[in-house]
Amino acid sequence: HFEKDDVEAAVTWLRTVAGAGAVALWGRSMGATSALLHAARDGSLAGLICDSPFSSVEAVSLEVVSEGPGGMARWLAKLALAAVAHSVHKRTGFDMCKCRPVDAAKACTVPLLIATATADTVVRPHHSEAIYAAYAGVSKELVKFGGSHSSARPTSFLRAASAFLADVLDLPPSAAIDAAPRSERGRLLPLLEA
Secondary structure (H helix, E strand, O other): OOOOHHHHHHHHHHHOOOOOOOOOOEOOOOOHHHHHHHOOOOOOOOOOEEEOOOHHHHHHHHHHHOOOOOOOHHHHHHHHHHHHHHHHHHOOOOOOOOOOHHHHHHHOOOOOEEEEEEOOOOOHHHHHEEEEHOOOOOOOOEEEOOOOOOOOOOEEEEEEEHHHHHHHHOOHHHHOOHOOOOOOOOOOOOOOOO
16 A cells, blocks of 8 residues: 555656656556556556556455465454454554555546456456456556466567557657567566566
8 A cells, every 4th residue: 555655756756867758657466556556646657557456455365365275264364354454554554454446446547458367366357357447547458368466477468568558658669579688589588687
């Protein structure tokens, strides 16, 4: 929840110190959720790519605890979550149960590309679907692909994301994914290896 303030600081730095013009955000999981929460209050963003954001802390927490491997009964998971939420609120002032990015989506208007892996058992596809349905902006696209929460994203998604960014940032054709760094075998390199 407070990560949205970190995103705001990064965007402010890009604009004021680095001199960036248009800024688009691309986040995965919690990063996607943080970007979405920030976009709800910054309509000047050029675009937003959200890969596997959760729709609410409460929902994703209950699913992970009660539906994951060795999951506990849902009623017990709710009791445990209430105790954890109380403790977190007491220590930090953060109310986990009020962190609902799906509600923030109703205030977002920047172009959106939202994605989900169909076999994701951490942040299930219905979270992306709910955010997509609630999203106020008219320029939005939902992409689904095979894989899990942590699996490598398919080239087809990376190409769609590249095309999306080129469009919203008004980039030249030379910025396309075909110009992205590749390994000796021709595979796209993850950002940390490039």
